[in-house]
Amino acid sequence: MKHSKFLRIGAVVAGLSLVAAACGDDDDAATTDDTNAAPSEEVAEYSIAFVGPLTGDAANLGIFIRDGATAAVEQFNEEHDDIEITLEEFDTQGDPAQAPTVAADYVNDDSILGLVGPAFSGETKAVLPTLEENGLVMVSASATNATLQDTVPGGKSFHRVLADDAAQAEGLVKYLTTDLQPASIAIIHDNSEYGQGLAVQQLATQLAETDIEIVATEAIDPDSEDYSAAVNTVKTANPEAIFFGGYYEEAGTLAKQLKDEGVEATFISADGSLDLGFIESAGDAAEGAQISCPCNLATTNSPGALGEFATAYEEIIGSPPGTYSTEAFDAANILMTGIAEGATDRAALLEYVEGLTDVTYAISKDVVFAETGNIEARGIFLFEVKDGEFAPLVATDDL
Template identity: 25%
Template sequence: MNPQNNGTLHATIALTLISLAALAPGLAQAQTIKIGVPVPLSGSSAAAGTDILNGAKLAAAKINAAGGVLGKQIELVPEDDACDAQTAVQAAQKLVDAGVVAVAGGYCSSAALPELTAFHRAGIPYVLDASTNPKLTEMGYDNVFRTIGRDDEQGPFAASFMKNSLHVKRAAVIDDNTTYAKGLAQNTVESLKKMGVDVVYADSITPGQMDYSPTLTKVSSLKPDVIYYTGYFSEAGLLVKEARQVGLKMTFMGGDGTNDPTLMKTAGPAADGMIITTAPLAQFLAGAHDYLDQYNKSYGQGPGPYSVYEYDAVDVTAKAIADAKSAKPADISAALHKITNYPGATGTIGFNPKGDRSRAVYITVVVHNDQFEPYQRQDASGKWVAMK
């Protein structure tokens, strides 16, 4: 190649690069706004993760049908964290690499904690829909928010129900040694002791076992009035089934990790009468009727417990993007902090300075005829009243 041709080639390449650079802003304008959804899509919590993702899809579809945000469509980017800390680190990094500007999701706190660290490092806001461990909003990060309550709110609520509604004198508390379950168990035990209830048993089981009868036999010998299990629904179903098989008659309760319909599939009739402390389920929320209809139409069944909180998490993230008039992560976080009275399907949403939901609500539900039915709540004075 002669020098003249070589120079012409270099000039052509340079002009091409300049043209591509000039086009880049236009290409960026055509891009979608990516929101990450880290949830368990494999393992024992896959049903819950799929349900949460379905809620995110319904929110994105509604937003996009109304024209999107800032003239762009919302694009969800799901990643499987398997409720496992190491897998969660990898899932979070994949979302960062994919260019998400915000994240709405989470289920197991044990996965959400390492995810949050990765998102904080990247400056990406994380709106949690189901992860309730207090540590998530106690690390001083300005990019974490919650549409759900905390374990140190649910623990005293559960203890008050046992003491003042069930009038128990002796309680057994069992966890599954996960971050979420141990946190809820600890907060419940502390509250029970303060209320003068004798905690006769407080220990962990190992998830994944098929026989919990040794633990149940030991608990039975201590004669508690109630057993409160703070782990997840997969083990809860086996525990209550085996408890009834070995003749335990006391009240069996579960925390909000047990509020999944899979509980009844695992336990069968043994689940009847089990009482669960939980954030209000979609079917008991006045503002979630349209959501229930859409979920049933889209997926041929009713939603699980957290998909409506994920629906609100995506909605409130889109609201923050619109308010900020920007899809930059730092601007989204700043706008989320300013939200105080967003009318979500789960009620009014606002965030306190830590990022926690400022008006978290808990209720009790009871399993009856293979369904969750409303049971009791506290009124404004703290008195336990029946739910209609």
């Protein structure tokens, strides 16, 4: 983003010197102009923007999203000779406080027609009014807060290609009651808005109405390495399953400390833990852990289009896809298909995405947009750690 600013300044300087040169020698300047103008008549150039964290604590998540979109863009450009899409990157560090500053950069860049992102719920909330004002369409691959669609009542910009946090708890309850069926469960969370919200407000409340007994509720401090207090309580309560609401680094450390203390219960966590960082930090203790996500993680041995995407992604990016890469691929494809169908300015693309209902080419899941910009599907996906990798376990829609 900084680079492009420098480039622009550079271009202005270069332009000025051209003008200066032109004053001296008219003929030369005219010929340069002709050669520059020629190719743009054949290939139409448009940009879409990735908005999310590329540096900072949450950079891992943002990078997977960007790379999912990059894979989509590269494939699209290869298939289309007459259109060239550029993916511009805007790094927000996932920080709601920085998001509006960054937003000014892409909102004022007229070449950008739509956004893949913003990545997180907080930053999405912060910039949605601005997007709405400027008629800029957004398709988030990862923002899951359950109230985002109400940020701007009746707004048109907001879209996302995955179910929200409330759906994740519903899906988890469905999985626990119909498939895994543990007699007892312990709930641990990290006191974050996300972790505690999902584990306590959502999951524990819904589990209270089922036969599964909650035998312990514990919190850990993400700033500490020592989870022995929670681990000991859980060990004493001796549950058949453990649910952790929080992020992958803590999840890894926690899983390891639980196993070291001899706790054998099934370790279950949610999308915040669906990252290779979890397996890395838990080591052997990650084996058999079950992670849920409203996103559909693609691996090279996934069936059908998902597997093809994972293979293509690895070829283009050089590493396997991660959390939300599949969703980012879908989000970018929605925008680019619109552009290919002639929606080549912001207003037209906004209308195009607003008009979409069933996105037949989405590979992550059935993407059918509701009026609000949410998707209709409420199902989530579960993955299991096998041999140090995430393997698909079950989709709650199939239960």
